[in-house]
Amino acid sequence: MILLLTVSLWSVENKFTIENTNFTIEQASAFPALTDEASYLYNYDRLRLKDILTWNSFYLTAIADVVNYVGDDFVNSLDFKYIELLRADTPFDTRTNFYHYDSGTIYAKLHRFYAGYQDDHHNIIVGLQKISMGVGRIWVPTDLYNPKNSFAREPDEVFPVLALTYAYSPSDLSVIRAIVSMRRDKTYKYALSYKAFLDIADFGLNVIYSDDTQMYGYEVEGDLFDTGAEWRSEGGYYISKPLDSEFYQAILGADYGFKNGITWTVEGYYSSETFTYEQIILYFQNDIVNNMVQSNFYLGTSLTYDFNIAFNGSVMLIESFNEDNSLFIVPAITYTLNDNNILILSAMINSGSDQSEFGRFGNTYFFNWKWSY
Numbered sequence: 001m002i003l004l005l006t007v008s009l010w011s012v013e014n015k016f017t018i019e020n021t022n023f024t025i026e027q028a029s030a031f032p033a034l035t036d037e038a039s040y041l042y043n044y045d046r047l048r049l050k051d052i053l054t055w056n057s058f059y060l061t062a063i064a065d066v067v068n069y070v071g072d073d074f075v076n077s078l079d080f081k082y083i084e085l086l087r088a089d090t091p092f093d094t095r096t097n098f099y100h101y102d103s104g105t106i107y108a109k110l111h112r113f114y115a116g117y118q119d120d121h122h123n124i125i126v127g128l129q130k131i132s133m134g135v136g137r138i139w140v141p142t143d144l145y146n147p148k149n150s151f152a153r154e155p156d157e158v159f160p161v162l163a164l165t166y167a168y169s170p171s172d173l174s175v176i177r178a179i180v181s182m183r184r185d186k187t188y189k190y191a192l193s194y195k196a197f198l199d200i201a202d203f204g205l206n207v208i209y210s211d212d213t214q215m216y217g218y219e220v221e222g223d224l225f226d227t228g229a230e231w232r233s234e235g236g237y238y239i240s241k242p243l244d245s246e247f248y249q250a251i252l253g254a255d256y257g258f259k260n261g262i263t264w265t266v267e268g269y270y271s272s273e274t275f276t277y278e279q280i281i282l283y284f285q286n287d288i289v290n291n292m293v294q295s296n297f298y299l300g301t302s303l304t305y306d307f308n309i310a311f312n313g314s315v316m317l318i319e320s321f322n323e324d325n326s327l328f329i330v331p332a333i334t335y336t337l338n339d340n341n342i343l344i345l346s347a348m349i350n351s352g353s354d355q356s357e358f359g360r361f362g363n364t365y366f367f368n369w370k371w372s373y
Contacts, residue, residue, distance in 0.1 A: 010200075012055045019048040021373040023153065028362030029352070031078050038362055040079065042071025042104075046144040048111070057119050063112040070104035075341025085284070088159035094128065112160055123167040128160035131179060133193065133206060135221045135232040138267045138300040138318070141249040142217035142236045144208050145181070145191070147290040150300070150318065151328065153348075153366060171196040187211050189287075195219070204238070214239040240288055249275030249291060253300075259290040261306040269298040272296050277357075294357045295320040310336050326359045346366040 023044040029035050045068045053060040069075055088094045095109035114127030134140035138150050146158040163181035170176070174196035181189045187210065195204035201222025204254055208215040217236030224231045235250025253267030275292040283289055302316040312334040320326050332346035352359025 002141075004243055010259075011252065015052045015054075017050045017372060019370065021046045021048070021154075021368065021370045023366050023368050025153075025364065025366040027074070027079070027364045027366075029077070029079055030082065030361070032293055032360060032362070035078050037073065037077060039236070039364075040071060040074035040077060042069060042074035046068055054293070058115070058117050060115045061112055063110075065109050065111050066106070067141060068104060068106045072103045075103075082284075084160075087285075088128075088161075089183050089285070089287075090128065090160065090162040091184060091186050094160060104119075110160070117241075121169050123166045123169075125193065126163070128162055129165065130158060131161050131163060131165060131191075133191075133219075135204075135219045136234055136251050136267060137265050138252050138253060138302070138316070139234075139235070139255060139269045139298075141213065141251060141269070141271075141291055142206050142219060142234050144189075144213065144215055144287050145179075149290060150316065151348075153346075153364075171306075184285075193252075210287060212241050224254060225290045227256075227324050229254050229260045238288060238291065240286070242283065243275075243288075245277075247271065249293075263304045264301070265303075266299075266301045269300070271296055286287075297321045299347075312336070320352075320357040322357060324353045324356035324359070326350070326356035327353065328358045340372055342370045346369070 026039055026041050028039045029037055037111065047066040048063060050063045051061070069080070074080055084098060096107045098105045098107045106203055108174065110128060112128055112130065112294065114125050114129040114276050116123065116125040125204070131145035133143040133145065136148075140147050142190050145161050148155045149158075161181050163179055165177065165179050166176040167175055172369060174194070177191075177193045179191040183189055189208065189210040192207045193204060193206040195202060204219040206215070206217040206219065208217075215238050217235045219232075219234040221230060221232035223229070231254040233250065233252045235248065237246070239246050247269045251264065251267055252268045255263060255265035257263045271291070271293045274294055274296055277294060280289060280292045280294075283292065286292070298318055298320040300316065302314065304312065304314040306312050314332045314334070316330040318328040320328070327350070329349040329351065330346065331349075332344055335343045337343060347366070348364040350358040350361045350363060354360055
């Protein structure tokens with residue numbers, strides 16, 4: 001018995017990593033009409049510990065963060081009070097209270113903690129996890145769990161969801177997925193999706209249901225007439241009880257990788273319903289806050305270019321088409337020092353009139369140093 005246990009322990013693989021992400025930021029206020037400060041200069045640091053255990057078809061992942069803000073003006077601002085209100089939609093807190101000291105604040109959080117089993121046809125995950133839906137590059141309107149936020153410094157850095165996810169692949173070209181998650185108020189959110197390759201593209205259907213929200217959506221992606229360009233679309237019909245609203249949203253986009261190292265993405269976003277900035281702030285914990293847009297139509301595009309093995313440049317531009325059009329622009333230069341160190345210099349530039357969606361805000365500039373071990 002002891003021999004069998006010892007052999008089993010030897011077969012367990014363990015991968016432990018440490019990652020530190022540090023931002024020095026000059027950030028425009030998110031509430032320019034409510035504060036005298038136009039911008040804040042502060043430092044944000046996130047130390048991330050990640051451990052992955054695998055044993056045959058089983059795996060366990062744990063990710064924990066220690067987060068530190070340094071900058072007295074920012075920590076005591078209305079912007080930071082808004083950050084303190086943001087919490088994961090889980091039945092228990094995934095972070096500690098904020099501990100304030102002279103010039104900053106610090107806290108810890110559980111970013112992910114889940115166990116799973118995977119073989120050729122089945123994949124089961126239970127715990128604090130990220131659930132991804134949709135096919136968009138800039139927007140993912142059908143993802144009501146962990147939607148990407150292209151207006152954030154780290155678009156894919158999202159809260160966890162406490163859920164049980166089961167995926168079954170009847171063939172190499174199809175998958176059925178069912179999701180049950182428990183929310184902050186102890187109610188449940190359910191999702192069912194089916195995706196398969198049909199002759200020319202991958203097609204998918206998604207249904208999400210909770211006491212507050214219903215969504216009936218689709219997604220499709222494929223090669224554009226064998227040109228090498230990949231096209232995609234996703235969209236859904238939404239019913240929101242808290243907002244007393246029913247509306248439709250969809251994206252259509254494509255990207256293409258050129259031989260000279262340039263990758264180009266373009267994506268359009270349509271919404272039949274719009275919301276005011278005040279409504280978005282008021283319903284910041286709503287299921288579909290990321291779908292609460294201020295314009296009926298947006299057009300986004302991005303270009304990335306690898307100058308050499310170390311330097312990469314990119315720019316993303318989003319235009320809001322409204323009574324007053326406005327632009328959101330994110331240029332970035334990335335330098336890969338080595339396998340363990342990445343340096344990024346970037347900005348988030350808002351252009352337009354004071355009454356426009358983006359023009360009411362100032363610009364944000366930041367330097368990011370990420371190292372891992």
